[in-house]
Amino acid sequence: xxxxxTKSRARNVFYGGSxxxxxxxxxxxxxxxxxxxxxxAAVPLTDEVRLGKHVxxxxxxxxxxxxxxxxxxxxxxxxxxxxxxxVLDDPDAAAEMLGGWMDAQPSGVEGRRQMPHFAxxxxxxxxxxxxxxxxxxxNTQSWPPNDAG
Numbered sequence: 794x795x796x797x798x799t800k801s802r803a804r805n806v807f808y809g810g811s812x813x814x815x816x817x818x819x820x821x822x823x824x825x826x827x828x829x830x831x832x833x834a835a836v837p838l839t840d841e842v843r844l845g846k847h848v849x850x851x852x853x854x855x856x857x858x859x860x861x862x863x864x865x866x867x868x869x870x871x872x873x874x875x876x877x878x879x880v881l882d883d884p885d886a887a888a889e890m891l892g893g894w895m896d897a898q899p900s901g902v903e904g905r906r907q908m909p910h911f912a913x914x915x916x917x918x919x920x921x922x923x924x925x926x927x928x929x930x931x932n933t934q935s936w937p938p939n940d941a942g
């Protein structure tokens with residue numbers, strides 16, 4: 794009786810399978826890279842956006858808020874907040890709206906979770922609003938699933 798899976802056949806299956814899945818992995822990596830570059834390249838990454846990202850990280854906003862579904866679900870999704878506020882196309886109005894919101898915190902409304910007061914400069918508020926405008930303009934494939942975030 795002959796053996797179906799000899800030592801040389803097993804080696805060939807291993808090497809052939811390994812090469813096949815390495816090729817699949819490389820192909821998916823290239824496809825992912827191309828998708829990310831095309832989905833985020835619509836809006837330029839400016840110094841204000843970088844400053845806003847730094848403010849976002851420095852104040853750990855993601856510990857309460859989500860941005861495109863990533864983060865904590867304690868506070869509202871902010872990936873589309875500029876669209877919800879109707880200031881996506883107006884950088885000055887966006888900075889003014891966000892600055893007013895940040896200055897009014899904590900709101901003191903009974904029975905409502907309170908956002909702490911962050912002592913941000915006008916430049917930091919402007920940067921944060923530009924970061925949120927930049928994030929709002931990404932192609933998120935209809936995320937969040939509803940307008941309220």
